[in-house]
Amino acid sequence: MKKLHKGLLVAVSGFIAMILAAGGAWGQSATQSAPAASSDEKATLTIGVDSDVTSLNPFNLCCGPDYTYLTYVYDIAFGYGDDLTPAPAIVESWTPNGDSTEWTLKVRDDATFNDGTPVTAEDVAFSFSFIVDNKMPYYKDYLPFNPTFTVVDPTTVLWTSEAPTFAPNVPAYIPIIPKHVWEQFVVPGDSGETKAAAKEFANENPVGSGPFVLAEYQQKQFLRFELRPDYWGGQPNSVQEVVLRIYTNQEALVAALKSGEVDFIDGVKPTLFNSLQNQDNIATHQADGGCWGNIAWNFGGQSDKANPAPIIKDKTFRQAMAYSIDRQEIVEKVYQNTSTLGYSILMPGVNGAWQADIPQDLRFDYNPDQTKQMLDSINVVDSNGDGIREDPNTGANLDLDLLTINDVSGSVDTGKLIQGYFSDVGVGSHFTTGDTDLANVVWGTGEFDAYVWDWCPDPDPDFMVSVFTSSQCGGWSDGCYANPDYDKLYALQQTQLDRADRQKTIEEMQLIIAEDVPTMVLNYWGDLQAYRTDRFTGYLPSPAVETGDLIFGWNEKSLFNLTLVGNAAAPASPGLPVWVWLALIGTIAVVVIVVAIARRRPTKEDEVV
Amino acid sequence: MGARRYFFKKTMYALLTLLFVLSFNFVMFRVLPSDPIANLTRSQKLTRDDVAELRHSLGLDQPLPQQFVTYVKETFSLNLGRSILSGRSVWGEIKAALPATIALLSLGTLFATLLGIWVGIKGGWKRGSTFDTSSLFTSQVFWSMSEAWLGMVLIVVFGSILGWFPTGQWQTPGDATQIQRLADWGNHLFLPVLTLTLGYFGEYAIIMRSSLIEVKNDDFVLTARAKGVPDREVRKKHAVPNAFLPTFTLIFLSFGFVLGGAILIEVVFSWPGIGQLEFEAINNLDYPMIQGIFLLSSAAVIFFNLVADLLYSYMDPRIRES
Numbered sequence: 032m033k034k035l036h037k038g039l040l041v042a043v044s045g046f047i048a049m050i051l052a053a054g055g056a057w058g059q060s061a062t063q064s065a066p067a068a069s070s071d072e073k074a075t076l077t078i079g080v081d082s083d084v085t086s087l088n089p090f091n092l093c094c095g096p097d098y099t100y101l102t103y104v105y106d107i108a109f110g111y112g113d114d115l116t117p118a119p120a121i122v123e124s125w126t127p128n129g130d131s132t133e134w135t136l137k138v139r140d141d142a143t144f145n146d147g148t149p150v151t152a153e154d155v156a157f158s159f160s161f162i163v164d165n166k167m168p169y170y171k172d173y174l175p176f177n178p179t180f181t182v183v184d185p186t187t188v189l190w191t192s193e194a195p196t197f198a199p200n201v202p203a204y205i206p207i208i209p210k211h212v213w214e215q216f217v218v219p220g221d222s223g224e225t226k227a228a229a230k231e232f233a234n235e236n237p238v239g240s241g242p243f244v245l246a247e248y249q250q251k252q253f254l255r256f257e258l259r260p261d262y263w264g265g266q267p268n269s270v271q272e273v274v275l276r277i278y279t280n281q282e283a284l285v286a287a288l289k290s291g292e293v294d295f296i297d298g299v300k301p302t303l304f305n306s307l308q309n310q311d312n313i314a315t316h317q318a319d320g321g322c323w324g325n326i327a328w329n330f331g332g333q334s335d336k337a338n339p340a341p342i343i344k345d346k347t348f349r350q351a352m353a354y355s356i357d358r359q360e361i362v363e364k365v366y367q368n369t370s371t372l373g374y375s376i377l378m379p380g381v382n383g384a385w386q387a388d389i390p391q392d393l394r395f396d397y398n399p400d401q402t403k404q405m406l407d408s409i410n411v412v413d414s415n416g417d418g419i420r421e422d423p424n425t426g427a428n429l430d431l432d433l434l435t436i437n438d439v440s441g442s443v444d445t446g447k448l449i450q451g452y453f454s455d456v457g458v459g460s461h462f463t464t465g466d467t468d469l470a471n472v473v474w475g476t477g478e479f480d481a482y483v484w485d486w487c488p489d490p491d492p493d494f495m496v497s498v499f500t501s502s503q504c505g506g507w508s509d510g511c512y513a514n515p516d517y518d519k520l521y522a523l524q525q526t527q528l529d530r531a532d533r534q535k536t537i538e539e540m541q542l543i544i545a546e547d548v549p550t551m552v553l554n555y556w557g558d559l560q561a562y563r564t565d566r567f568t569g570y571l572p573s574p575a576v577e578t579g580d581l582i583f584g585w586n587e588k589s590l591f592n593l594t595l596v597g598n599a600a601a602p603a604s605p606g607l608p609v610w611v612w613l614a615l616i617g618t619i620a621v622v623v624i625v626v627a628i629a630r631r632r633p634t635k636e637d638e639v640v
Numbered sequence: 641m642g643a644r645r646y647f648f649k650k651t652m653y654a655l656l657t658l659l660f661v662l663s664f665n666f667v668m669f670r671v672l673p674s675d676p677i678a679n680l681t682r683s684q685k686l687t688r689d690d691v692a693e694l695r696h697s698l699g700l701d702q703p704l705p706q707q708f709v710t711y712v713k714e715t716f717s718l719n720l721g722r723s724i725l726s727g728r729s730v731w732g733e734i735k736a737a738l739p740a741t742i743a744l745l746s747l748g749t750l751f752a753t754l755l756g757i758w759v760g761i762k763g764g765w766k767r768g769s770t771f772d773t774s775s776l777f778t779s780q781v782f783w784s785m786s787e788a789w790l791g792m793v794l795i796v797v798f799g800s801i802l803g804w805f806p807t808g809q810w811q812t813p814g815d816a817t818q819i820q821r822l823a824d825w826g827n828h829l830f831l832p833v834l835t836l837t838l839g840y841f842g843e844y845a846i847i848m849r850s851s852l853i854e855v856k857n858d859d860f861v862l863t864a865r866a867k868g869v870p871d872r873e874v875r876k877k878h879a880v881p882n883a884f885l886p887t888f889t890l891i892f893l894s895f896g897f898v899l900g901g902a903i904l905i906e907v908v909f910s911w912p913g914i915g916q917l918e919f920e921a922i923n924n925l926d927y928p929m930i931q932g933i934f935l936l937s938s939a940a941v942i943f944f945n946l947v948a949d950l951l952y953s954y955m956d957p958r959i960r961e962s
Contacts (some may be wrong), residue, residue: 158832230727231727250733250736251737252809252810252912253809276813277910278808278910279808279908279916280907280908281909282792282908283799283808283909286796286799286807290800478745601814606806606827607830608829609823612826
């Protein structure tokens, strides 16, 4: 009996091992040969992302792939061209009257929603009015001066503004929602109820006029989009389906690219990005990340608790400290050369031609000797020989409170380097480190001298330049910088409808910031991307510059341009085949039955007793 | 009478514990120095009025005592509120994530238990043997290992290098037949279940082994041997049932933790379960979600602890009598 039991166990174990080995070999070969594409089959582009969408409701979007989902399923009213200037989209053209208080918008007559309903001027007018009337966050800032929207005819909307506006030229990043779906939430006369009802709508089967339909959504796993054959914007070369697969850790994301489970990954950490260099069938790309890192000074005034070092208000001090910071070392050591040196508050990959060329004398390139000279010139000296300079306003040693944020890329490490730079020129400092929550609290009360953080501008410069106006103290301002000349220029650019005139004003504002250094731009973050070269070719950067984003750019040109390489319609799907699982389960069932039967037999003890 | 009194006493303790957890749940997350609204809206272009409105809509501008009353009322009416992050109902989100967690952790706990008990019994019965020495060493190594690290190693080796199994998630996108879907789930479950099994079997093995070594020298075991009962049956029918009691308690406690999810494993494997939901909620200070998950997992632990207590007293009447 014992021998039979043992023999059975050995045989079963051997069988299981054999199945697993066969299955493993099968699994391995399966990864190397995904199903071949036929002319009828969909070519699927699979993109690995690091977070799920917040919601399928366009009024509950926040961050991450939310906006990718938005632009796949919905059309944005106005599009972005290759240089991020406005381009025709659902709204084909927009013409102002003499003083730009009225804009005539022409809507395409060949666009439909994915339920077959035509898109008309009613939908465009409804979408804009819905946002304005109900003060929908995230979008209403694109529609200033209390505009109203009137349907003139099925393809014409009249945008009427209380004041001259260039808002249609921004362009407004507003999804066109179907009136026949969303008007059910309108409670006449009660915008609060309307807003609440609209935001509670799950929108699980979104109706939009965008190029894709959301075919499948598994929360925290993937979103699968199928191309609409009737999309007004034409058909892609190869991509018929896009899948966003969600990975909650970077190592798994990179492993998925290497194994061929995904075709493209975005937002890779620098260390992992470097590990992808020179890998077979993998290419890497460093796009502009859309954000810039900075060290910002606090001028005080946010609250009673705000008490920054008085010397910070001295421009010469700020300029001197700028000379003490080695941007190049930060880029090399903190970001491993995956970001680029930055000087202006507007960045090339996002703001394009709006970015001013900051002259050499306002770049404050690393020169600690210059720092020391300038500090000496304003009497910030070490009078007692302890190695630390004193604030001449108080007589006390300078001990700047540097806030760094541990969930902002590079903030803590940059802060450590900056502390070292300050120390080298005799300026003392200490760290406060916390997460974004703590930083928000400290930012709000003004209990810091400087912080290392970041900004992520829109393509239109209005928001980014507004941050440095005095009215933003307690709002978006880093440290309550106030410059009346700057404020005047901000108000001026808001009324300048001629691009060239506005560009001049925006440039002047950037130069003021560069000179006054309320914030010192350190670097432009990279958005590190990698993709398989054996799946698709034809990625196009957006904007159309070397550092443009290859897949999550400002329009879908890249997606439409991709061409399938080879004959695999979809990425590999590793794992044991069905028959192996069936055999395994069968084997386990047999073993359990055999053991159960064996246990029923009378034991020796029963015989003994 | 003794049994009923024991049952009543244990049940009352469990209910009191749950009430304490309910209150602690509310207070704990609100005493942390942070602001979920500020965190949520930092990178968004919202005015102060927008932020204030959002705060009001979520009831976060009310005084704490008022928030607590609302919280208790809603909890007792089984309304766990809405997620600050997604706006969806907390219970809806938890319900959607539960199957993934239950599948993963039940299988992982089951295999870890079976393997651990087998290793513990075999090692403990032949103490000092080659098997015992090597299995004890292996158990301790795996038990002390970080399961997150182990998971990543398995992903790199079996997912990335060998390409045998998926590197994460619960299913492959696209259409599939029922059988193909089951096989697909099996493939996705393989590595995370293996991680859990290897990461936790050591605990059961060590406890089972220690318990069996202790029981092996008891009088009733000697008596069985003296009767001429074969060694295998002495182990199976006399020693193991008595040595099993501590492991039994551990098993039930482990199952109690199933509903809380395994944050590290779920994040490493991008597993769409409660653990990942919890991770996201904590990162975003999504109070209602954190509270909901905390309440659910606490209730599960309390419940299984109660079941373990009651079953234990059934298996060992000495507990009841004492």
